[in-house]
Amino acid sequence: MKKLSICFYTDVFFPSVGGAQTVLHNLAIACQNLGHQVVVLAPKPKPKHVKSYDDSQYPYDVVRFTPPRSKKIGNRLILKDLFKVYREYKFDVLHCHAAYPQTYVAKWFRKFVDVAVICRPHGSDIVPTGGIRRSPYATKRMVQGCAAADAFIAQCQFMADVMTDFMVPEDKVAIINNGVDIESFWAVEPFEAERPYVISVANLIGRKGIDVMLEGFAKAALEGVDFRVVGNGSELPGLKAQAEKLGIAERVIFEGSKFGDEKLSLIRGAKLFLSASRKEPYSNSLLEAMAAGIPVVASAVDGSLEMVKPGINGWLFPSENSAALAECLVSGLADENERLKVVETTRTYIQRHDWPVIAAEYIELYSKHLPSAT
Numbered sequence: 001m002k003k004l005s006i007c008f009y010t011d012v013f014f015p016s017v018g019g020a021q022t023v024l025h026n027l028a029i030a031c032q033n034l035g036h037q038v039v040v041l042a043p044k045p046k047p048k049h050v051k052s053y054d055d056s057q058y059p060y061d062v063v064r065f066t067p068p069r070s071k072k073i074g075n076r077l078i079l080k081d082l083f084k085v086y087r088e089y090k091f092d093v094l095h096c097h098a099a100y101p102q103t104y105v106a107k108w109f110r111k112f113v114d115v116a117v118i119c120r121p122h123g124s125d126i127v128p129t130g131g132i133r134r135s136p137y138a139t140k141r142m143v144q145g146c147a148a149a150d151a152f153i154a155q156c157q158f159m160a161d162v163m164t165d166f167m168v169p170e171d172k173v174a175i176i177n178n179g180v181d182i183e184s185f186w187a188v189e190p191f192e193a194e195r196p197y198v199i200s201v202a203n204l205i206g207r208k209g210i211d212v213m214l215e216g217f218a219k220a221a222l223e224g225v226d227f228r229v230v231g232n233g234s235e236l237p238g239l240k241a242q243a244e245k246l247g248i249a250e251r252v253i254f255e256g257s258k259f260g261d262e263k264l265s266l267i268r269g270a271k272l273f274l275s276a277s278r279k280e281p282y283s284n285s286l287l288e289a290m291a292a293g294i295p296v297v298a299s300a301v302d303g304s305l306e307m308v309k310p311g312i313n314g315w316l317f318p319s320e321n322s323a324a325l326a327e328c329l330v331s332g333l334a335d336e337n338e339r340l341k342v343v344e345t346t347r348t349y350i351q352r353h354d355w356p357v358i359a360a361e362y363i364e365l366y367s368k369h370l371p372s373a374t
Contacts, residue, residue, distance in 0.1 A: 004366055005037040005089050009082065009106070010097035013042035013062075015053050015299045017257070018203070019284045020122045023178055024097050028060045030359030032178065040091050041081060043067040075101040075141075082109050093366045098125045098147065102133050103145030110148060116369040119146065120153040123281030126160055137360060143167065150369040153362070155282035158305040165166075174365055175313045179358030180287040182350060188261045191269030197226040197253075198329065199270035199294075200264065202277070204233030209276030209299060209319075211235075211242060216276070216317075216325030223332065227274075229257040230266060268292045270338070272332050278319060280304050290314075290350040295342040297328045313346040 008028055012020050026041065032038045038060040044067065045053055046352065055062040065081040068074020082105065085091070096102035099121040106117045124130045125142075132138045146152075146166075152173045154160035160173045180303060197216070202208040210229065217227045229239075229252065243249040258266060267273065273289035275298040282303035289296050296314035298304045309312045315332060317324035332339060351357075367373060 001363070002370070003035050003037070004093055004363065006031060006093045006366065007039050007041055007085055007089065007091040008095045008097055009041045009102050011043060011102065012307070013040065013318040015045060015050050020097065022284055025058070026355050027359060027362065030355040031363065032060050033088045033356070034363060035087065036363065037139060039063060039091065041085055041087060051068045051369060057350055058299060070242065071076055075105055076108060078105050078150060079108055086113060091115060092370055098122050098148060098305060100125055100138060100142035101145070103149050104141045107148035109147045114371045116366060116371065117149045118151050118153065118366060118369065119149040121159065123155070123159060126166055151365060156306045158302045158306065159281050175351055176358060176361045176365070178282050178284055178287055179355035180284070180291040180350065180353050182354045185264050185268060185288070185292045188264040188268060191265040193226070193269060195224055195226050196271050197228050197269070198272040198274055199228045199230065199267060200277070201230040201267065201288070204231050204235040204239060206235060207278045209278050210239050212276040212320060212325065213274050214239065214242050214246060214248065214252065215322035216239050216329060217252070218248045219323055219326035220329040222329065222373065225333065226251045226253055228253045228270070230258050230263060230267060232257045259293055264292065264370065267294060270294050272297055272329065274305065275299060276325060277301060277304065283307065287350070287353055290346050293343050293347050295332060295346055296323065297332060309349065311342065313342065313349045
């Protein structure tokens with residue numbers, strides 16, 4: 001197979017942290033490990049949020065552009081940055097990591113340069129309730145841009161259905177799940193806590209449902225078990241107050257943001273992983289828990305319905321139903337033999353999500369849409 005030069009064009013990137021950034025970072029590394037050339041075109045962080053950053057830490061090249069002040073009139077200005085990257089890297093594939101504004105810029109770029117344009121929406125950019133879809137102007141431009149893409153990648157069937165509902169032709173949509181670096185989890189020792197614990201890793205924002213998890217944990221009344229919450233966000237003060245009101249503050253540990261081996265160790269040491277997201281296209285946190293061999297308890301929404309197989313890699317409960325969450329917690333911890341059986345099947349289930357496997361699927365799709373292949 002031809003070695004490719006791939007430009008990942010994104011509107012979000014480190015040092016800001018989130019699922020989209022994590023997916024792009026790991027995909028870029030995995031593609032490079034397969035022998036392909038990678039460059040990431042990403043926005044400069046806003047100075048008021050980040051004083052300094054170091055792109056030399058990444059094993060692939062990163063080129064930064066200045067985000068336009070107005071997306072209405074400024075998006076085409078990014079074309080000059082895209083052309084600059086093309087002159088240096090002569091990329092074969094332009095991977096748009098989000099549907100808008102990336103595909104709109106790509107539409108104009110390919111008027112001058114013949115490359116494969118592949119779009120991988122995040123989820124929040126294209127779902128009907130997302131911020132972009134609430135703007136008729138942005139939606140119109142996104143439709144125009146999407147028409148110029150050769151193919152789309154959906155993380156799951158839920159996202160594939162969203163795309164086809166958005167007028168993306170069904171034959172242009174391929175389902176490739178998010179990946180996870182399985183090897184990295186088994187290179188880290190589990191965290192040793194004084195008491196057993198369940199864990200959640202999420203930004204502390206409303207749609208992640210931390211409030212539902214706190215209610216469920218309180219209702220479960222698990223004697224001698226803690227709940228460790230890894231993450232940060234605007235909801236933290238309210239969540240701490242909620243834990244106090246529920247009488248569980250002494251058993252809820254807000255860890256703050258954790259990264260690298262420290263985060264992996266905390267996940268590996270847990271008995272169960274909790275997610276109560278109100279919306280979740282395809283959760284990286286659930287994949288990380290499964291890679292660590294930890295059974296998950298998750299709300300039955302969106303892509304989580306496809307990821308979690310009850311009795312195989314975890315348990316599902318109806319969204320917003322804290323009592324049902326409590327029942328899952330109790331049953332998941334009551335029978336240690338049953339929990340360990342699910343641990344074993346979880347390890348088997350997650351193997352097909354290993355990043356080298358997922359990256360190979362991306363490369364195969366990219367190759368099908370090279371100008372020379374069509």
